[in-house]
Amino acid sequence: MRVLMRQSAFALILSGLATPGALAAGSHLVSSQKLDWETATKLASEAVRICAAQGYSVTAAVVDPSGHQQAVVKGDTVPLQSLSVSYRKAYTAFSYGQAFDKNTTSELINAKLAGPENGALNTIPEVLFVPGGVTLRKADHRVIGGLGVSGAPGGDKDEACAKDAVAELQGEFQ
Structure with missing residues (x-):
């Protein structure tokens, strides 16, 4: 389960949906930016x-x-x-x-x-x-x-x- 969570976190970072800092801080929220x-x-x-x-x-x-x-x-x-x-x-x-x-x-x-x-x-x-x-x-x-x-x-x-x-x-x- 822990490996799966790391892979998911890595995928979020690669996609730009999360930053390493946000994930390291233990945040369970993912934010992304888009055009208004x-x-x-x-x-x-x-x-x-x-x-x-x-x-x-x-x-x-x-x-x-x-x-x-x-x-x-x-x-x-x-x-x-x-x-x-x-x-x-x-x-x-x-x-x-x-x-x-x-x-x-x-x-x-x-x-x-x-x-x-x-x-x-x-x-x-x-x-x-x-x-x-x-x-x-x-x-x-x-x-x-x-x-x-x-x-x-x-x-x-x-x-x-x-x-x-x-x-x-x-x-x-x-």
Whole structure:
């Protein structure tokens, strides 16, 4: 039982949900940081605005440290599948970006972290190794969520809009 508790504590520290100091102090509470709803919505809106300025109608989704959607903004004429794809890109950027210390879904793909050739990791619910997801980080590099964009003609364009939106608003979540 004690080993299991140590492993759980280690997992909380790795995920950024707890600090070693909090666990050492014997605290039974775990705290995490995430964007407030206004900033999450502003971030998704900014990604949609940036893509719209380039002529692309997209959907942008922000996930929080639990992996759940926190904010979603849909452009006016996006394809139906962009809603689920933007979420899955955000989820993948958050969860795998945190696990492998990468900042975008493109970085994950380029590092060949998408799993075996047979695409087995892509069969995990909500995971999608396609460009367009950005890992959200604080200044101390702690992961606080993910942003995914879908709907532009190519994941590279989705990802550029997401990266530009994060660069624009990064100061608000430091």
